[in-house]
Every structure is written in structure tokens, then in C-alpha cells.
Ligand code: C2O
């Protein structure tokens with residue numbers, strides 16, 4: 001299996017430039033304490049929980065003695081963690097303090113298209129945009145990031161991103177580590193390249209997938225450690241990179257995978273690795289022994305096919321985050337929660353659509369903001385059959401919904417793809433059947449996006465638009481785009 005993939009990879013490398021698996025990562029000494037993004041403050045006004053976010057430019061020190069120009073929300077890099085309850089109504093006042101237009105998309109959120117923050121909701125410099133919606137989905141680790149037309153890669157790479165955590169009764173009743181920043185720790189993994197002046201290098205050097213930086217960081221901290229004080233620690237992993245795919249694990253232990261993009265799995269799954277392409281999340285619970293030090297690593301993701309084991313001791317593997325256990329650890333219970341249903345049923349599907357990904361096109365077309373590619377009827381369950389026809393990996397992200405992976409090349413998906421997902425990695429030459437249900441929020445004029453989440457590909461046009469309409473209604477036309 002690995003040999004076949006290696007052969008495919010070699011062909012791709014010849015045809016379209018280097019493949020990420022060979023991009024080296026610099027060694028670090030893991031002596032900097034992990035930065036934990038602060039929880040965002042909010043106020044409650046007329047029953048609405050209101051957050052404020054301001055996108056701004058600043059300076060960040062990724063390496064000792066080096067200052068880098070970066071972008072962040074309410075700070076110089078990344079943004080605060082927003083947190084809200086299922087059933088709550090929220091609003092976010094997004095102010096653009098940059099000198100160019102941007103947008104803020106709520107990745108993984110079920111919400112009306114005009115609140116989605118995609119390319120049709122640009123926020124001009126100096127302007128404030130105030131989307132508001134009701135949280136109507138299970139507890140999950142979601143995130144937010146810009147989505148301006150053609151410039152998503154650059155805006156995310158410069159540092160605009162943050163987490164959006166959702167809670168509900170089931171997540172609170174679950175036996176899971178839950179003290180934010182202590183034993184429930186956000187880990188936003190990203191890679192960068194700095195030039196001689198310490199500034200961000202945006203050049204992907206012809207890599208077919210996009211920029212692969214040699215500096216790997218967690219929450220903006222290069223070579224980070226986290227001091228563990230409990231027997232178990234929950235890591236909320238987000239691949240916040242623009243192109244690099246990771247396969248996370250440890251050299252000497254398995255762990256419990258407890259959640260994926262859209263929330264908790266039906267039950268915890270014991271595993272040795274979890275592969276995350278850009279935009280994907282996983283919640284894992286790691287057991288620690290008193291006084292020990294272990295490192296979260298990333299193996300070469302392109303060597304592990306669907307459900308293949310990864311080599312965390314291999315030459316291509318690199319360290320991401322050190323976990324340092326105190327001499328005495330407070331007890332934490334085993335992960336457990338009441339079994340729940342995770343998603344829509346393939347048998348209920350009434351519509352099947354196919355999406356072929358090749359070069360930078362989906363179904364032979366590049367993104368056009370004035371064209372609606374797909375019209376979905378509200379309340380329907382659909383199968384989206386996504387085919388990667390390209391010898392390089394891609395990914396597929398759908399706005400508004402969480403889907404189930406029904407099958408991959410006709411076979412059952414591995415456990416890490418068995419929960420609610422909004423983004424998946426597409427291995428070359430495979431077909432993925434996704435089941436999703438479009439619950440509500442019909443609006444014929446404002447589209448949602450689906451796209452490759454390797455952001456260079458997205459910016460180059462590997463994206464399409466769908467609208468959700470009432471039964472019998474036709475798609476309208478997207479509102480004129482206010483250019484920048
Ligand atoms: Cu994370 Cu369309 O984006």
C-alpha cells in the first residue's frame with residue numbers, strides 16, 4: 001500500500017512539483033511554555049451573547065531575537081477562544097483594523113449563509129460587521145478564520161485564526177478533562193517559513209500543495225511545552241496550517257480519540273495516530289505517568305493510507321509539543337459519555353451529487369462568485385460523492401453542515417472518520433461518499449461554499465457555491481460583490 005502510494009507520489013512530483021512529505025522541519029529544544037489563547041470576553045445584551053473581535057497588524061517573536069510582522073484578532077497573532085452554549089443566540093462584532101478587506105468565516109458552524117463570513121461578506125478596512133445566529137448543533141471544537149476572495153491563504157498564514165468552542169448538556173455530563181488551558185488544552189498547529197529579516201515568507205517554492213514551512217508551532221509558540229498536572233490531558237488539535245497535513249501521535253503510547261470536527265464520537269476510540277489535513281480538528285485524551293515527559297509528534301501523513309499505521313519513530317517524523325507531567329498528578333476519570341447518534345443516515349438520502357477534483361477545478365470549473373453551482377432543497381438528505389482524480393492529495397470542506405463519511409472506495413471509513421465531519425483529507429484517486437442533511441436557513445440569493453481547504457488551491461479556484469432553497473424555489477443570483 002505504501003509502495004503504491006510512493007509510486008503515485010513520485011509521478012505527481014515529476015508532474016506538479018515537490019510533494020510535502022519531504023519538506024524538512026527544524027528541530028527545537030521545547031523550552032518555551034505553550035501560549036494558551038485567552039477565552040474571549042462577552043456581554044449579554046437582550047438575550048444575545050455579544051463578542052468583539054478586531055483584526056489588526058502587530059509584531060510577534062516566534063524565535064528568540066527575531067520580530068515578525070503578523071496579523072491577529074485583538075492581539076498580534078491568532079485570536080481569543082470564543083465559547084458558547086447550544087441554544088444560545090450569539091453575535092460577533094468584527095472590526096477590520098487592517099488596511100485591506102478581509103472576512104471572518106465560522107468554520108464548522110450551522111448558520112444562515114449571510115452570517116457565514118465567506119467571500120460574499122467582506123469587511124472593509126475600518127468597518128464593523130455584526131453577524132448574529134443561534135447555536136444549533138452539538139458541542140464541538142470549531143474555529144474561525146478569514147475567507148476573502150482569492151486571499152484566504154495569505155490572511156490565515158499571517159495569523160488570523162481562533163477557536164470557537166461549543167458546549168451542551170451532553171458534553172458537560174461527559175467524563176472528560178475540561179479545565180480550559182489546564183487539562184483541556186487548545187493546540188493550533190501551524191507551520192511557517194521566515195526570511196532573513198525574520199518576516200513571513202509566503203512563497204510555496206513550487207510545492208504542489210502549497211507552502212510547507214520549516215518552523216512548526218503550537219498556538220504560535222515554537223518548541224512549546226505544556227505542564228501537565230492531571231493523569232489525563234485532553235488536547236483539542238486544530239490543523240491551522242495553510243497546506244501541511246499532519247499525522248499526530250506518540251512514539252510510545254496510544255491515546256483516546258474522543259471527538260472530530262463536529263463533536264464527540266459515539267464512543268472513545270483507542271488509536272495510535274490521527275491524520276489531520278488543514279482545517280480538520282480532533283480531540284484526543286492522553287494518559288500521563290507522574291514525572292514523565294513525552295512529545296506529541298507528527299509522522300509523515302502521506303505514508304499512511306486509510307487506517308494504515310504511522311511511524312512516529314521514523315526519520316520523517318518531527319516533534320510538535322512536549323507534555324511535562326508533574327511529580328504528582330491529580331486523578332482524572334476514563335473518558336466516557338452516554339452513547340448518542342452522530343449523524344444523518346445514508347438510506348434517507350434523496351439526492352446524489354458528484355464532485356470531481358482535478359488540477360484546480362471541481363467538476364471542470366473554477367470558482368466564480370457570480371455562479372451558483374449547486375441548488376439544495378431545505379430539509380433534504382443528500383449524498384455528495386467526492387472523487388479525487390488528481391495524483392496529489394486535496395481536501396474537501398462543506399460550509400453550513402456536518403457530514404458523515406459513508407464510505408471510501410466502497411469500504412467503511414476508519415474510526416477517525418466515523419464521526420461528524422466538515423472537512424476531510426482526500427487521498428489521490430479515491431472516492432468518498434459523504435452524507436449530509438440541510439436542515440434549514442433557505443436563502444436563494446446567498447451561497448455557501450465547498451472547497452479544497454489547502455488554501456492555495458482554494459484561492460486558485462478549487463471552490464464552488466451552493467444555495468439552500470425552499471421546495472420548488474429557484475436559485476437567485478448572488479449579490480454584487482463589493483470589490484476591494
Ligand atoms: Cu475553513 Cu471555507 O473554510
Ligand code: CU
Nearest residue numbers: 394452454457
Ligand atoms: Cu486541493
